[in-house]
Amino acid sequence: MNDVARLAGVSIKTVSRVVNDEPGVHEQTARQVLAAIESLGFRRNMGARNLRQGVTTATVGLLLEDVSNPFYSGLTRGVEEVARQFGRRVLSASSDEDPVQARELALDFCARRVDGLLIVPAGREQGYLAAEIRAGTPVVFIDRPGGDVTADTVLMDNVGGTMMAVAHLAEHGHRHIGFLGDDPEIFTAAERLRGFREGCARAGIERGAEFAAMGPHDEHSIGTALRAMFDRSVTALIGGNNRITIGLLRVLAGMPERPALIGFDDFELADLLDPPVTVIAHDAKALGHAAAGRLFARIQGDDSPHRDLVLPARLVPRGSGEISP
Amino acid sequence: MNDVARLAGVSIKTVSRVVNDEPGVHEQTARQVLAAIESLGFRRNMGARNLRQGVTTATVGLLLEDVSNPFYSGLTRGVEEVARQFGRRVLSASSDEDPVQARELALDFCARRVDGLLIVPAGREQGYLAAEIRAGTPVVFIDRPGGDVTADTVLMDNVGGTMMAVAHLAEHGHRHIGFLGDDPEIFTAAERLRGFREGCARAGIERGAEFAAMGPHDEHSIGTALRAMFDRSVTALIGGNNRITIGLLRVLAGMPERPALIGFDDFELADLLDPPVTVIAHDAKALGHAAAGRLFARIQGDDSPHRDLVLPARLVPRGSGEISP
């Protein structure tokens, strides 16, 4: 800015005025300044500006499990869209479900003075965020609650969705149902398991006829779980998330059994498989929209009590869930 | 920092020393400072630090077309991994293939003083970047060259990949092949079209027996194109990218014809469809790794001449491409 001022023969403050479109600059002067800016390729240093103005970095932090998972990349897209409307950029990072990394990344975001934080919590304890929240950084938890920290939360109806899946299978005559879920340390996995049990209870399925194999899962563990389930005459399966459902499909392709199947999380091409895969769907992008909406409301000063939003899940029957035993 | 200093009864500089693990602070003093930091929840302001030190924001900008496209989210993941190794965060944004937005976002990244820029160019002209590059911001173009701006570029072998696809189909007896590509304004689409034509020429397919329908495409335009192609006895198709291939599959599901099919870009579940989809595969994450690797080399001072890297594509035969006419 100094250089620009010197070249244009004005003071640095006048350059600042031009850059900020402030009124009260002679048109001729402004032209000179603009010419100098152009020829020097000057670009205002946002860091310094933020420092001086003291408020916003026009950035929000998004911490999730893995960007390359379609569920999270859809979510990211949703967040990005809202952020752009509010003139913010999105700083994103993947925690890989590791609480230590998550903590480190979140604190790094805070040190960069993001305007707000969107977090898919990894692990049960988010205590380190309490100080940040007290300090005024708005936080919204996505997909899972913050555990020991209270803040706005946007969830999906994990329990209801899984219950729907069980009810649907029961309606089609299944009395022996298997559930393959993720590590129950993960909130959504635990909730879906709860929904599974509750659903079985409501459908009058005996305690001995519901089978749950919780993860983490790879194709090998899925294969093992499946064989055990088939041995106990399971005729229908529920995949606890998109990764597991796809793993299931891959393993099933190499086995003779053709059980009914419902997956939690919709995924691309589910409708083109044979049979098309019935899923419990929810909208990742909408989740991003909702969470970012909440965050920007907070950023703009909304200080109403914390709100928990639960987005509905819906059953999309496509064929695989309508197979009778 | 002031508050911490006051509470600990030391000067602000000593706090700075403690925060930066500088040597020469009495252990007792350091403990007091740490206690004060803890009790006040102090977190160093990175913006101010960067301003003072004048160098790095520990951030790189990643500008792509759409994060929610699996190709780009895989790429993002690759970039993120390398960035983390180098202690950087990733600021990402989607341009939606709109040159105006791309320009705006890229300049915004520059104003934030990112350490480097990874760009999937939208549109043919990247001239606005020239000034930034001169000013010392390293730029790496991904997936498409920068057009009027020269900088490191990491591409995939679009021409070679498409030629491979054509050759593969020709080997299986096809003499009438259709290519559904994206808008030829997009570099990759134009290159793949070129590969298609070149491949046909080499396979001895007559000029009148190759059909190209360039996009942008939706299911409707794909349907129209397909009917026209079938009318001219096309027996094999190439999908120009993951979106188009999936659109093709969806449209074909509602038609009686079962042509051979090869898709450019691998996609999840391609192996589980019926028939499994043969694709030209390349590794989006590897693309991200390579590009980020280049960028960090530049950031760390590598000033060798610009390099163009072309990552290989490979044909993954799965069934759909091995159907004979």
Add this chain to the structure above:
DNA sequence: GGCTACGATGACAACGTTGTCAGGGACACG
């Protein structure tokens, strides 16, 4: 002519941090 009003511009401080350098106390040595 002397006054105010106003438009254009600049000097200076401040944002939160760190690099430089100087100060002060303790200790050893001559």
Add this chain to the structure above:
DNA sequence: CGTGTCCCTGACAACGTTGTCATCGTAGCC
């Protein structure tokens, strides 16, 4: 006791901006 050395600490400036306030010149008015 004076001097030099080492360790610890603090005062101050600077990074690139912008907000506040002062200054200057000119025009308009009585």
